[in-house]
Amino acid sequence: MMVPVGRLTLVRTFARSELVRAMSFVAIPGLIGPMLGPITGGLIVGYLHWRFIFFVNIPIGLTGLYLVYRHLPDYRAEHTARLDFSGLVLFGSGVALLSYVLEVFGEHTLGFGAVLGLFVLAIGLLAAYGLHAAQSAHPLLRMALFRLRTFRAAVLGSFVTRLGIGGIPFLFPLLYQVGMGFTPIQSGLLMMPQAIAAMSLKLTMPKILARFGYRAVLVSNTIIIGLFIMLFATIGRRTPVWLIVMEVFCYGFFTSLQYTSMNTLVYAEVNDEQASSASTIASTMQQMSISFGVASASLVTAFFIPDHAKSNSTQFIHGIHLAFFVLGGMTLFSTVVFRSLKADDGDTVSQKKDMHGESVSRRPADLPPPAKS
Numbered sequence: 001m002m003v004p005v006g007r008l009t010l011v012r013t014f015a016r017s018e019l020v021r022a023m024s025f026v027a028i029p030g031l032i033g034p035m036l037g038p039i040t041g042g043l044i045v046g047y048l049h050w051r052f053i054f055f056v057n058i059p060i061g062l063t064g065l066y067l068v069y070r071h072l073p074d075y076r077a078e079h080t081a082r083l084d085f086s087g088l089v090l091f092g093s094g095v096a097l098l099s100y101v102l103e104v105f106g107e108h109t110l111g112f113g114a115v116l117g118l119f120v121l122a123i124g125l126l127a128a129y130g131l132h133a134a135q136s137a138h139p140l141l142r143m144a145l146f147r148l149r150t151f152r153a154a155v156l157g158s159f160v161t162r163l164g165i166g167g168i169p170f171l172f173p174l175l176y177q178v179g180m181g182f183t184p185i186q187s188g189l190l191m192m193p194q195a196i197a198a199m200s201l202k203l204t205m206p207k208i209l210a211r212f213g214y215r216a217v218l219v220s221n222t223i224i225i226g227l228f229i230m231l232f233a234t235i236g237r238r239t240p241v242w243l244i245v246m247e248v249f250c251y252g253f254f255t256s257l258q259y260t261s262m263n264t265l266v267y268a269e270v271n272d273e274q275a276s277s278a279s280t281i282a283s284t285m286q287q288m289s290i291s292f293g294v295a296s297a298s299l300v301t302a303f304f305i306p307d308h309a310k311s312n313s314t315q316f317i318h319g320i321h322l323a324f325f326v327l328g329g330m331t332l333f334s335t336v337v338f339r340s341l342k343a344d345d346g347d348t349v350s351q352k353k354d355m356h357g358e359s360v361s362r363r364p365a366d367l368p369p370p371a372k373s
Helices: 002-013 016-030 032-047 050-071 085-107 112-135 143-147 149-165 168-179 184-200 202-212 214-234 241-265 272-304 313-333
Strands: none
Touching: 002 016, 002 272, 016 032, 016 202, 016 241, 032 050, 032 184, 085 112, 085 272, 112 143, 143 149, 143 272, 149 214, 149 241, 149 272, 149 313, 168 184, 168 214, 168 272, 168 313, 184 202, 184 241, 202 214, 202 241, 214 241, 214 313, 272 313
């Protein structure tokens, strides 16, 4: 609930032309968690007990509660439609059941027939919601938003991209700790460069989008991320630590640019009335894609690493390398979605500059473009 409400607050506070810069700035404190989380978890597991990990949330949650109460604007809509209770039951049950199916499928705690039956039931509930939303005047989620090209590309492209990216946090600890024999603390330290890059270079991302636009950035950046994921297949026992740090640092920058681009493109064409539904749909699809990403990485790893190879570190590392290739290929596939964008899509958000340095979105629509020099 916090992610869509937080994004909606930014949309209500800032103009579309300032949204990229605002989201980039707000994301910097949020990256402290991914930066300190792995090393903190490693310290807790190494010196205390894994159960203490869950108590870390208490002081952070209390601090967040105070800051929200003290500083967050209390935005309220003047007129709100009644809650779509039927849609809530159908969509909520379908998403919850689908998430459960992904979890038990990855853990192999249920038979294939039971998993298939639950999967069909989840898809049936979501399909029933689709029919219900098409007939409702005020549906829980406005599926008609998918008619907007920028929204459709941002949400579907984000979903497909995260299928590959979402499995990386699952594979890295396996590679570092099980395959290469690193301690949990060392593994956590090797994952920190990704967050450091994302945090330190976050303020340069609005300039990149303003210079090249969403289509060029998302298509090229997705290809780069896919190739970087495949490059991780070269990491082994003899790989220098400095090289691992450099690869992960560069990967962190490009993934952060990808997230910023996809998260802001969602609001390029939606109006204030549609912003709430847009934020909810985008956040829901994002959370589902994370679950899918971890599940897909788990399945791919299980396929390439049979039980008899788990005790052989060489075969284990080779299996992880093959999994990197598969996830990289899945990420490259998302360029198909982003290629549906037009060159000027999202210019009102990115403030893309033309060849004369003038903002495309701010030029009066009734005036011709500047003459070529």
